[in-house]
Amino acid sequence: MYRYDEFDDTLVRERAQQFRGQVERRLKGELKEEHFKPLRLQNGVYLQLHAYMLRVAIPYGQLNAKKMRQLAMVADVYDKGYAHFTTRQNVQYNWIALADMPDVLDVLADVEMHAIQTSGNCIRNVTSDHLAGANRDEIEDPRPWCEIIRQWSTFHPEFSSLPRKFKIAVTAGETDRAAVRVHDIGLHMKKNAEGKVGFEFIVGGGLGRTPFVGPTVREWVAKEDLLSYLEANMRVYNRHGRRDNKYKARIKILVSELGLEEYKRQVEEEFAAQNSWEKVVLPQEEIDRITAYFAPPKFEMLSAASPAFEAFKSESREHARWAKNNLRPHRAPGYASAHIALKQQGEAPGDATSDQMRAMADIGERFGLDDIRVAHEQDIVLPHVKLDDVPAVYAALKAAGLHASNAGLGSDIIACPGLDYCNLSNARSISVANEIQAVFADPEFEDEVGTLHVNVSGCINACGHHHVGHIGILGVDKKGEEFYQVLFGGRADEKAAIATIQGPGLRHEEVAPAIRRVIDTYLSLRRDGGEKFIDTMSRVGQAPFKEALYAAA
Amino acid sequence: MPLLKDGRIDADVWTLVEDGQELPESGPVLVSLARLKAEHASLLAGNHSVGVKLANTDDPADIAAWLEKISLIALDFPKYTDGRALSQSQLLRRRHGYTGEIRATGQVLRDQLRLMIRSGFDAMVIDEADAEAVYDFSAHELSEFYQSAADTTDTIFVKRQRARQSKAAE
Numbered sequence: 001m002y003r004y005d006e007f008d009d010t011l012v013r014e015r016a017q018q019f020r021g022q023v024e025r026r027l028k029g030e031l032k033e034e035h036f037k038p039l040r041l042q043n044g045v046y047l048q049l050h051a052y053m054l055r056v057a058i059p060y061g062q063l064n065a066k067k068m069r070q071l072a073m074v075a076d077v078y079d080k081g082y083a084h085f086t087t088r089q090n091v092q093y094n095w096i097a098l099a100d101m102p103d104v105l106d107v108l109a110d111v112e113m114h115a116i117q118t119s120g121n122c123i124r125n126v127t128s129d130h131l132a133g134a135n136r137d138e139i140e141d142p143r144p145w146c147e148i149i150r151q152w153s154t155f156h157p158e159f160s161s162l163p164r165k166f167k168i169a170v171t172a173g174e175t176d177r178a179a180v181r182v183h184d185i186g187l188h189m190k191k192n193a194e195g196k197v198g199f200e201f202i203v204g205g206g207l208g209r210t211p212f213v214g215p216t217v218r219e220w221v222a223k224e225d226l227l228s229y230l231e232a233n234m235r236v237y238n239r240h241g242r243r244d245n246k247y248k249a250r251i252k253i254l255v256s257e258l259g260l261e262e263y264k265r266q267v268e269e270e271f272a273a274q275n276s277w278e279k280v281v282l283p284q285e286e287i288d289r290i291t292a293y294f295a296p297p298k299f300e301m302l303s304a305a306s307p308a309f310e311a312f313k314s315e316s317r318e319h320a321r322w323a324k325n326n327l328r329p330h331r332a333p334g335y336a337s338a339h340i341a342l343k344q345q346g347e348a349p350g351d352a353t354s355d356q357m358r359a360m361a362d363i364g365e366r367f368g369l370d371d372i373r374v375a376h377e378q379d380i381v382l383p384h385v386k387l388d389d390v391p392a393v394y395a396a397l398k399a400a401g402l403h404a405s406n407a408g409l410g411s412d413i414i415a416c417p418g419l420d421y422c423n424l425s426n427a428r429s430i431s432v433a434n435e436i437q438a439v440f441a442d443p444e445f446e447d448e449v450g451t452l453h454v455n456v457s458g459c460i461n462a463c464g465h466h467h468v469g470h471i472g473i474l475g476v477d478k479k480g481e482e483f484y485q486v487l488f489g490g491r492a493d494e495k496a497a498i499a500t501i502q503g504p505g506l507r508h509e510e511v512a513p514a515i516r517r518v519i520d521t522y523l524s525l526r527r528d529g530g531e532k533f534i535d536t537m538s539r540v541g542q543a544p545f546k547e548a549l550y551a552a553a
Numbered sequence: 554m555p556l557l558k559d560g561r562i563d564a565d566v567w568t569l570v571e572d573g574q575e576l577p578e579s580g581p582v583l584v585s586l587a588r589l590k591a592e593h594a595s596l597l598a599g600n601h602s603v604g605v606k607l608a609n610t611d612d613p614a615d616i617a618a619w620l621e622k623i624s625l626i627a628l629d630f631p632k633y634t635d636g637r638a639l640s641q642s643q644l645l646r647r648r649h650g651y652t653g654e655i656r657a658t659g660q661v662l663r664d665q666l667r668l669m670i671r672s673g674f675d676a677m678v679i680d681e682a683d684a685e686a687v688y689d690f691s692a693h694e695l696s697e698f699y700q701s702a703a704d705t706t707d708t709i710f711v712k713r714q715r716a717r718q719s720k721a722a723e
Contacts, residue, residue: 022664157667161635286714
């Protein structure tokens, strides 16, 4: 994991001091809310329905025990004892007083954390694969490049007043676990014909009101050109992105209105025109320095089979189920990556109490090589766990109420905070997610259904990513009443697709029974035990599912 | 409103001449891009210092040919959240090598000053009673930068490299 040097530390501390001054001016009335707004936003402070919200950056989802414990402390001292892990691998607090924010930034700086650019019209926290460095299919670890992008984008003088927010994601796996095709810029690490590793540039994807799967602007950009090519894209966007309508201001609209070829021409022209003063080239020693922080940990030489793990699984169906659903294959024999699904039945997706956060810190420190990640599914992942330790890990998770055995299944729902917290929202998300979870309350039924991604957003801004759910739910307001539109067929992986709205919205209480009918239809149509929901749907089409959706008794 | 030049209050000697309006007898004049394009031969040959006021949709490349004879470029922030002039300024300084004054006009707020200075602005019209003190504070709130920009190339990355080299030399 990257460690700050004196420069990184100075910058984060000066930033905390700067924000303290801005808050003081605001509280004294010297700074109007209108002028304070973009300043607080660029530091992750939103004004929500009931209070200010602070979003803390977790660059590419990377934590360790020390950081997790500090996040728990913030929850206890400054909030109501819990926090929410987000789809962008960040964490947010809903009840921090504005006057306390500067103190929170100081205690975050103590553990090399900050809230820089977690909001506002700037380059946001860079996201990545939560299994980076552990999975079996990546070409190399993407995290050094995420860290390089984090540094390059921090307080970028030219790109701090963009037309709209800007999200960059990096993946290096064959399987895309970072949803790079639905980001403003997605970077997919690939080899070129000569076998050199570089970046495929995917530009202009996104969700929100106008969802797009981003097109490839360049198949391969060399590592030494990464930042310069990013600058070329950013400059074209900063100069030509629309500013007349905030709903048309994302780069996806620029790419779509110009057309891919014209957009590409402008970027290539800008890139070719950069002189040596403008090029952003890091010395190889600097790249090596940053990369060294992500060197693979020293895995023990273990046998691929672990008797302790086998015994654990055969002890009970509960154990076998957690092992099957929540462990992912690891590149080192005798290891696995463990998902901690923050999706217990009836809880708000992504929420954890401070006690649970400390439990995850302890477990990660003791059994996970002190490596803890936030996944965009609003879950926590321990990427490096010995199979021999799985029994102890599970026992500790269970003691903390963190043993939901549903990773990647129907009740592992991604949901935004919705009308319970958010002042943009039209409808509740958490309660409808909880009712859908209840459809899968029977573990045998949930396992029978298998891989299923359900995403719930409380409004058109799509923070619950309903456009890329196998089943997406979108809350809308019709004359003061909550309705929920249902979408089918979305996916955020390397086969990214935007889901299709099926028809008129359902009432809150109609949603879960309708989803149950859709699932029953899937079970009756699937080819064999192995065909996933999304694959059955693409094979037979959406019509029978739509029929089931509206076939109320 | 006070004009700051290199962080100190300065007298504004420039006359903004609207399109179609006649030029004054003498003294520095600030004209639009359209007027500069149409009348550059007479404008730049005359006895005026010439400045150009760009809209933030204008392309700095359009004035590249005349930059040596221009001594002021005024860039506009119609709203403080509109950062197009930051790209224009970076282009003027780094791509086109312009060394004259770049002045920020429009909605210029103290919390933007650092971004402007980094992007190559050396002058701004700012609505602050104690403009010099505000400048001195805002310009120095952060002491380290990751990006090479129009103001400095001495970035954190460069400093790290220097530290490595001096360590290696020891």
